[in-house]
Amino acid sequence: MTWPLIDLRTTPHGGRSLFAFQPIAQGTKIFACEVPFAHVIYKDYRREVCAQCFAYAASTSRSIGDSRTWSIRSCRATAETVWFCTDECKVTWESGAIGPLIADVNALLGKAKIATRRNSARDGYDPILPNGPTAQITQDYIDKAWTDVEDLASSRTRLSAYCLTMNLEDMELEISRSVASAIVQRYVFDHRLASPVVSSIISALDPWTEALDLQSSELSNVSVRPYILAAHLRVYAFLCHSLPKHLRLYVPTARHILARDTGNAFGIWDGDSRDEMLGWGLWAGASYFNHSCCPNVKKTRVGRAMHFTTSRSVEIDEELCISYIDTDQTITQRRRDLEDSWFFKCRCQRCQSEELGEASPH
Incomplete structure (x- = not known):
């Protein structure tokens, strides 16, 4: 090509x-x-980062004297509140299919996280962790762990019982939001709820195929950070339990997204100064x-x-x-x-x- x-x-x-x-x-x-195929803005910055253009209020205030928090917001009854730097950004966001759907999903995930925190086990035991020694991480070991969590998720009763005692950490919720944004993108594309946006000037692939074309870093990532496997398994179970039925069908793709996020994602920074990282995003074509x-x-x-x-x-x-x-x-x-x-x-x-x-x- x-x-x-x-x-x-x-x-x-x-x-x-x-x-x-x-x-x-x-x-x-x-x-x-x-556009990013998947992205998340950290919780601490959501009132300060425009949901449409990612403008950072604190950076802007240095030159024009505005407050650190945007005042324009969207507060749909079923959605998480999101903030905007201008009315134009708000109109653009609200007129699209993806942004409002992501806000709906984020509201669901936030409520589900509160429920898991309220009912989390006190002893630190997590049955989703792989059994056996972890001294040597292999692809077979990782595959077995994913097979186990997929088996757990196949039973709504077992899954609900597990998730009600899950101790989901804050960063795992952020990872869940990022994966969920990719799932929303695929749902919108599959159902033609919006005109597809070509993610790069060199690719004619649909966003999902382009993302899957990226190199997987799963084995390397888990080998360097063994703890990340358990975190990804909890994210998978949490999404299976928390997402609405029409999106749960796409959760099996979460492993593919998680395997490609590390090593391909870019930080969303506050500008050229790169003083603060506001979140991260996966711009698939940029990984070339x-x-x-x-x-x-x-x-x-x-x-x-x-x-x-x-x-x-x-x-x-x-x-x-x-x-x-x-x-x-x-x-x-x-x-x-x-x-x-x-x-x-x-x-x-x-x-x-x-x-x-x-x-x-x-």
């Missing part, structure tokens, strides 16, 4: 990646992902970009969209890369951050040069 400026190719080092199909000048917008510690592409969030612009001139057939981390750090810290969060050891041109320099005598 080719496009006017960029080409999607399979690489020996990083799966699929984007390359320059022809020379590209500095400052050229080469790529855009218009590999990492480099000397990137030639800059990523910028414009409202809900992710825009990608060349930060220097690029030659034909040159790989187009962004930076996943703070590149002002030492090679040791950069590689540690990348291995911890993205599960690979960086061997970009800069890292290889610095590695040789560190290894050679001065």
Whole structure:
């Protein structure tokens, strides 16, 4: 597949990646992902972040003197209250199918979380955890754990009994909200409740297929963070129990979303300063970009969209890369951050040069 400026190719080092199909000048917008496939704004920021464009009230107040909280809001009886920076954003949000449905779902999940907190077990025992030793994480071990929770969820009686004693943590609720937003997106797409929004300028795939095309990090993620498996299993059970029937049909896809979220999601930050992370989102098409510690592409969030612009001139057939981390750090810290969060050891041109320099005598 080719496009006017960029080409999607399979690489020996990083799966699929984007390359320059022809020379590209500095400052050229080469790529855009218009909407996140899944996203969540952290609870502590929801009154301060516009539900439509993700504008942050605290950042805006520095220049125009507004309060830290938006005053425009939508308060439908069945939905969670959401806030907006302008009436225009509110009208845009309310006229769509996805935003109001997500607000309805978030209200249900919030009430269900309160119920689990009220009835949670006191001894810390959680029967959803896999049995047996966890010293060696394998794909078979993970598959068995998912088979067990799927078996639990197949019985509404057992599932209800478990969820009424579940101690769902706050971050697990945020993960549940993110997964639920993807489920709503798929439901809306399948039932043609809204015109599909192409998530990127290079993909003709529907949003769900595009998300599934992303690389799974399930085994790597659980190997580095064994605790995340139990959290994902609880999220799955919680969604099976809490979502309305027409959306529960899609919960079996939750595992696929969770397996691709880590390593593919982007933080939703308060602006160029990146002082505060307001939540996170999965812009599927944006994950075509590999990492480099000397990137030639800059990523910028414009409202809900992710825009990608060349930060220097690029030659034909040159790989187009962004930076996943703070590149002002030492090679040791950069590689540690990348291995911890993205599960690979960086061997970009800069890292290889610095590695040789560190290894050679001065």
